[in-house]
Amino acid sequence: MNGRNGNGNGHPRSHISLRNLNVYYGRHHVLKNISLDIPDRTTTAIIGPSGCGKTTLLKSLNRLLDIEDDVRVEGEILVDGEDIYGPRAEVTHIRRKMGLLSQKPQVLPMSVYDNIAYGPRIHGLRGRRKLDLLVERHLKMAGLWDEVKGRLHQPASELSVGQQQRLCLARGLAVGPEIILGDEPTSALDPQSSQTVERVLNELKRDYTVVVVTHILRQARRIADYIVFLYLGELIEHGPAAEVFANPKHPRTKAYLTGEIS
Amino acid sequence: MTRGQKDGRLLRRKWTEAFFLVLMAASTIIVVLSLLLIVGTIVWKGLPALNLSMVTQTPKGGYYLGKEGGILNAILGSLYLGLGATALALVFSLPVALYLNLYARKSSRTASLTRFALDVLWGIPSIVYGAFGFLVMMLIGLRASLLAGIITVALLELPIMTRTMDEVVRLVPRELREASFSLGATRLETAFKVVTRQCLPGFLTAVLIAFGRGIGDAASVLFTAGFTDRLPLGLLQPAATLPLAIFFQLGTPFPEVQQRAYASAAVLTILILVLSILARVLVKRATRHVIK
Amino acid sequence: MRLVKDWLGRRVMQAFSFIPGFLVLLIVVGLFWKSRAILAVKPVGRLLFSSAWQPLKGEFGLWPFLMGTLWVTAVALVIALPISLLTAVYLSEYAPRTIREFARPLIDLLAGVPSVVFGVWGMLAVVPFVGRVLAPLFGTTSSGYSILAGGIVLAVMIFPTIIHVSLEVFASVPRALREASLSLGATRWETVRRVVLRKGGQGILAAGLLGLSRAFGETMAVLMVVGNVPVVPRSLFAPGYPLPALIANNYGEMMSIPLYDSALMLAALVLLLVVLSFAVVGRWILVRVERRAQ
Numbered sequence: 001m002n003g004r005n006g007n008g009n010g011h012p013r014s015h016i017s018l019r020n021l022n023v024y025y026g027r028h029h030v031l032k033n034i035s036l037d038i039p040d041r042t043t044t045a046i047i048g049p050s051g052c053g054k055t056t057l058l059k060s061l062n063r064l065l066d067i068e069d070d071v072r073v074e075g076e077i078l079v080d081g082e083d084i085y086g087p088r089a090e091v092t093h094i095r096r097k098m099g100l101l102s103q104k105p106q107v108l109p110m111s112v113y114d115n116i117a118y119g120p121r122i123h124g125l126r127g128r129r130k131l132d133l134l135v136e137r138h139l140k141m142a143g144l145w146d147e148v149k150g151r152l153h154q155p156a157s158e159l160s161v162g163q164q165q166r167l168c169l170a171r172g173l174a175v176g177p178e179i180i181l182g183d184e185p186t187s188a189l190d191p192q193s194s195q196t197v198e199r200v201l202n203e204l205k206r207d208y209t210v211v212v213v214t215h216i217l218r219q220a221r222r223i224a225d226y227i228v229f230l231y232l233g234e235l236i237e238h239g240p241a242a243e244v245f246a247n248p249k250h251p252r253t254k255a256y257l258t259g260e261i262s
Numbered sequence: 263m264t265r266g267q268k269d270g271r272l273l274r275r276k277w278t279e280a281f282f283l284v285l286m287a288a289s290t291i292i293v294v295l296s297l298l299l300i301v302g303t304i305v306w307k308g309l310p311a312l313n314l315s316m317v318t319q320t321p322k323g324g325y326y327l328g329k330e331g332g333i334l335n336a337i338l339g340s341l342y343l344g345l346g347a348t349a350l351a352l353v354f355s356l357p358v359a360l361y362l363n364l365y366a367r368k369s370s371r372t373a374s375l376t377r378f379a380l381d382v383l384w385g386i387p388s389i390v391y392g393a394f395g396f397l398v399m400m401l402i403g404l405r406a407s408l409l410a411g412i413i414t415v416a417l418l419e420l421p422i423m424t425r426t427m428d429e430v431v432r433l434v435p436r437e438l439r440e441a442s443f444s445l446g447a448t449r450l451e452t453a454f455k456v457v458t459r460q461c462l463p464g465f466l467t468a469v470l471i472a473f474g475r476g477i478g479d480a481a482s483v484l485f486t487a488g489f490t491d492r493l494p495l496g497l498l499q500p501a502a503t504l505p506l507a508i509f510f511q512l513g514t515p516f517p518e519v520q521q522r523a524y525a526s527a528a529v530l531t532i533l534i535l536v537l538s539i540l541a542r543v544l545v546k547r548a549t550r551h552v553i554k
Numbered sequence: 555m556r557l558v559k560d561w562l563g564r565r566v567m568q569a570f571s572f573i574p575g576f577l578v579l580l581i582v583v584g585l586f587w588k589s590r591a592i593l594a595v596k597p598v599g600r601l602l603f604s605s606a607w608q609p610l611k612g613e614f615g616l617w618p619f620l621m622g623t624l625w626v627t628a629v630a631l632v633i634a635l636p637i638s639l640l641t642a643v644y645l646s647e648y649a650p651r652t653i654r655e656f657a658r659p660l661i662d663l664l665a666g667v668p669s670v671v672f673g674v675w676g677m678l679a680v681v682p683f684v685g686r687v688l689a690p691l692f693g694t695t696s697s698g699y700s701i702l703a704g705g706i707v708l709a710v711m712i713f714p715t716i717i718h719v720s721l722e723v724f725a726s727v728p729r730a731l732r733e734a735s736l737s738l739g740a741t742r743w744e745t746v747r748r749v750v751l752r753k754g755g756q757g758i759l760a761a762g763l764l765g766l767s768r769a770f771g772e773t774m775a776v777l778m779v780v781g782n783v784p785v786v787p788r789s790l791f792a793p794g795y796p797l798p799a800l801i802a803n804n805y806g807e808m809m810s811i812p813l814y815d816s817a818l819m820l821a822a823l824v825l826l827l828v829v830l831s832f833a834v835v836g837r838w839i840l841v842r843v844e845r846r847a848q
Contacts, residue, residue, distance in 0.1 A: 064733050067742075069651045092272065096739030106734035109753045118748070119738035124271045168734065175738050279743035286644035289637040293717070294657055296710045297664040300675045307678065354570055361567035372571060379574035385833030386581070386826060387771025388669075389798045393822040394581050396805070397588055417577065424574070471666075478668030481773040481798070485805045505670045509774065512674065527674050531667070538666045542659060 015040045016061065016179065016209070021075035023056055023065065030056050032233045034075075038226070043201065043210040045224035045241070047217065049261060053233040054213040058181050061211065062098040063091055079179075096123070099172025103184040105164035107156040108171075112148050115156045115167055119175035134174060142170035143200055162193025169200060180204060182212040186219065198223055217257065221245060229253050301531060308528025311521040317529070321491045321522065331491075333526050336507035339494045340530075342408060343487060343503055344477035347415035348469060351423050355472075356458075356465070359427035364439065364457065377428070383421035389481040391418045396485040408494050408501040411487025415476045423472040430464030431457060467544045474537040478530060480505035504530040585826060588819035595813065601820065607784045609807070614817040616824070621786045622701070622794035623825075626776060627769045629705025629790065634712050634769075635762060641713075642720035647732075647746055658721075665714035673778035676707040681779050689791050696791035697781070704780035704794065708772055712765040719764055719840070723757030724750060726843065757843045763836030771829045773798035797825050 016038040023031040031053045038044050046054045056065070063084060065071045076083045084094045096119070108115050116135045117125075125131060135152065139145040144166045148159065156167055165185065172180065182201070186194035201210055202223055214220050220227065220241070227244040229237045229252075237244060237253045248254045255261045319332035358376070366373040395414030404410050434457055442456045458465070480503075488500025489510060504526045511523035592601070592614060604615025641661075645654050684706070685698025696702075727750050735745040751758065781793020782803060801818050808815040 062737055064736065067732070067736065090272070092275075092739040092741060095737050098737070100734065100737035102730050102734060104730065106728070106730050108731070108735065108749055118735075119740075122275075122738070122740050122744055122748075172738065275741055275744065279741050282640075282743055283644075283648065286640045286648065289640035290644050290649075290653075290657060292637055293641050293664070293713050294660050296713070297660050297667075299679065300664075300667060300671065300710075303675050303678055304671060307674075354573060357567040357570045358573070361564075361571050365564055365567065366571075372568075376571045376574050379578050381837050382578050382830060382834065383574055385767055385771075385830055385837075387773065387798060387829055389771065389773040389801050390581070390585075390822050390826045390829075393801060393819060394584055397584050397819070420577075421574070474666055478666075478670075480668070480670045481802055484802055505668060505774070508670045508674060509778070512677065512778075523674070527671055531671050534666055534668060534671075535663065538663050542662070 015078075015080065016211075017076075017078040019076040019078065021057075021060065021073070021077060023053070023060055023074075024072040025068075026070045030233050031060070034235045036228060036235060036238055038209065038211060038228075040209050041205060041207070042225035043205045043212065043223050044226040044228060045220040046211065046213045046228045046230060047215070047220050047256070048230035048236075049256065050215060052230045054230055055183055057230065058183055058211065058213050061179075061181060062095050062100060064095075064100070066091065096175050097177050098179045098181050099169075099175070099177040101165070101168055101172060101180065101182040101185040104188050105161060105168050107159070107164050107167060110156065111153045112156045112159070112167060113152040115171050116174050119171065123175065138170040138174045139167075141173055141200070141204075142166040143196055144170060160193075162189050162196065165189055165193065165197055166200070169197065173204075177208065179209045179211065182210070182214075184213055184215065187214075187216070194219075229256065231256070301535070304524075304527050304531045308524040308526075308531070311525040312528055316522070316525045320493060331522075333504075333507055333522050333529070335491055335493055335502040336504045336526055337529060339408070339487075339490075339501035340477045340504040342494050343411050343415060343483065343501060344473050346408070346412040347419055347476045348423075348473045350412060350416035351419040351472060351476075352469060355420060355423040355427055355468070358424050359431050360457065362428055363431040363434070380421045380424055380428075384425060387481070388418055388479045389484075392482040392485045395482065399486060405498070406486060406488030406500050407498045408487060409497040411483045411501060411503070412497075414482045414486045415479065418479060418482050419472040419476045422475055423468050426468035426471060427461075427465055430461045430468065433464075434460055463544045463547055467541045470537050470541040470544070474534050474541075477503070478505060478534055480509055582823075582826065585819050585823040589816055589823050591816035592813050592820055593816075601817075602824070605786060609811050609814050609817070612813065614813065616797070616817075616821060618784050618786045619795055619797045619800045619821065620824075622780070623770060623796040623798070625701045625787050625790075625794055626704040626708060626780060626796050627766060629701060630708035630712060630769045631762070631766060633705060633709035634716060634765060637709075638713050638716035638761075638765070639720060639758065642717045642724065643746055643750075645717075646721055646724040647742060647750065661714050661717055664710075665718070669711075669772065669774040670778075672707055672711055672775035676703060676775055676779035680706050684791070692791070694789070694791050697793070699779060699781035699793050700791045701780065701787050701794045702790040704776045704796070705790075707775050707779055708769050711772060711775060712769050715768050716761045716765040719761035720754075720758060723754040723761065723843065726757070727753045754843075756839050760836040760839040760843070763832045763839070767829045767832035767836065770832070771798060771825065773802050777802055797821055801825070 018034050018036050021031055021034040022029070034057065046057060048054055059065050060073060061077060065073060073085060077085060079094070079097065083089065108118055110118070113135055116138055117131050120131065120134055125134070136145060139148060144163060147163060156164065159167060180201070186197050189197065198219065201212070204210060212223070224241040227238060227241045228235065229244070231252055237248060237250045244253065245257065248257055252261070316332040317337065318334055320335045321331040321333070362373050362376060391414055395410060395417065398413070399405070399410050438456065438460065483503050483506060487503055487506070489502050489506050490500045491502070494501040507526040508523045508530070511519045511526070514520065596614065601614055601616055602620065603617050604613070605617045606613040606615040607618060645657055649657070680703045681698035683698070684700055684703045685696050688702065689696035731749060731753065732745050735749045736742070740748070776796055777799040780796060780799065782795050782799055783793040784795045787794040801821055804814070804818060808818050
């Protein structure tokens, strides 16, 4: 279902560009004039103090802001060159391109198997064998197969929190996204599960673009190739991780990295 | 799947959603419309029947089938009954609501059993309260009267009032109670001086809701309060009530009498609407002032 | 002195707290006590399942009334459940804030309308509608005073009950769960069907049970439109005679005919037990759902 890799002759790489993005909750100006390019097939970490709009930025990427009351979005977000807020944009397609990993694992109220199969079934995949193969492949991708292969048809809520989060990852991968979004994906997990999730995310960036919101600076250092620093809704600094961590250009960035502001 | 198949499927999914959206909007309209229809019907029939003489006179000429006069007997009867029943229920509801939250421990069996009993009482149909009230009347030798009606309706109102008050007191943050205790106040003093004051709007709402329920109910007073053309004279005399006035007078073949029924319906409906709106306004004010 | 008052206050309030439980027992026991007279003379089975209702001859078969109640309640549920659920889903998942804030108070107001007022509306609007519009449409004649009329009025009465509980159930489903489903490319409707309704399934059942128990016990409105003929209803357009209506209509005669009052008390007892079982189960489910959400 990953239809992106078939074309070898210069097909434009999946690439997210934000142009003058402004988001308002009612009269509250949450994101102020954000313009940035998120590089392809790398892990980008969005960092910054809490309440600064990191999650809003993430949710604007897959148009989850649409379901909130009183939200206004201005500007453009281009994915593969097309504005996802444009008049001809098809929301379900856009969302499908991006898998979302929430902070608290959100397993659907069904069995492990049905959780993974949920997305593909909705998009029309039929046939027991095809689904079985799909479920197995994606559980293996998330490093979960060995642990759950004996209880595929039991309720997903019976898994441990760490297993649930990996299940959500597998579930998101099963619809064939190109981009993976993570909203503090390990902050609710124990250290061991966090490690596993980080490892999987690192493996995934070979084929997917990964964008992760995190408030754990050490995590950003571990996994990020590219850093975006938000403060109070403004884009303060962004660039390759090595540069930003070694030589932050903006004083605020420096202050945040050294722990003066949090 | 081919691209064509994919698009076709997407179209089908969108059309399914649109179909159900239409059904949902239609359902919502039906529900909202029914309220408007009901109030509209009552107003249409009742408003023309309402005039000064209707509201200030009692029926004349015959055992509530008289062709002249008004519905003052029912209006006053309902008011006395409602006030009496609500006051009686309040005497028992307030202490119970306070006890459940301030004295009993969270896990206490008395508290959960009492709450369960209140839920049970809340579900009992009003006709059963009426039948029970009738039983009690027979037992203690009370005739159909204002007092019997008050007792029965108080029973009806008790679970409603207690439950609402319970929910209101539950919202009081425990820090507030602790602050009061740490100043040396006893639990009783805390209860009455601090908590009650904090919950006053909520309590008022509970009283209004229960009152509205009490005066609107016919089945509970059917057996117990009797009916009469005259103004309520004493606790031991039968009393007219608006719901019964509607019920009895609508069933007669005389249009003048039916007019009185419509007028009663209009008065009752307007009264209940005003009470409901007042209760809502109070709830809004209560949540504004609540210390969080 | 203050401590004495505190102690006294505590004892009094504690005593009062026993009252609700005591009342429940009192009511059940009281009704049962009064029913003993007729239960001594006739076996329970005969009373519940016989269709012969001739009080003057000492026949007190309650079957027509049980059937009447069942029919009216069934019609009410068939009408009210879909409409209420669709409305609740709309208000919870789709409606813009302005519509939601407009509709909710109106639905709560509907809940406060007294039973007799529903009855008046029923007599003025629903009965003629059934008799003059619906019956000819279906090829039968009817005075309009029918099970169908009773069911329609009852349905409108239980809209607020089912809607209110359903809305609470939907609100308890975490928003992030919906977001998870939408992120996989599901439409909002698919999310509702496959995730929200599934998660809230038990709560919806409870809503239905609470609506059912409310419908069962409803007296005045139904009484005014249902016809009150003590036979098992033959069709939706025929009149019926639900149990609460039986009790309400005959309190006048009950003292003059032997065993009549006992029979009516038995009817009240049966009504009480049925209504309570539904309501208690419904509430118990809701408590469990609430506890799990925390």
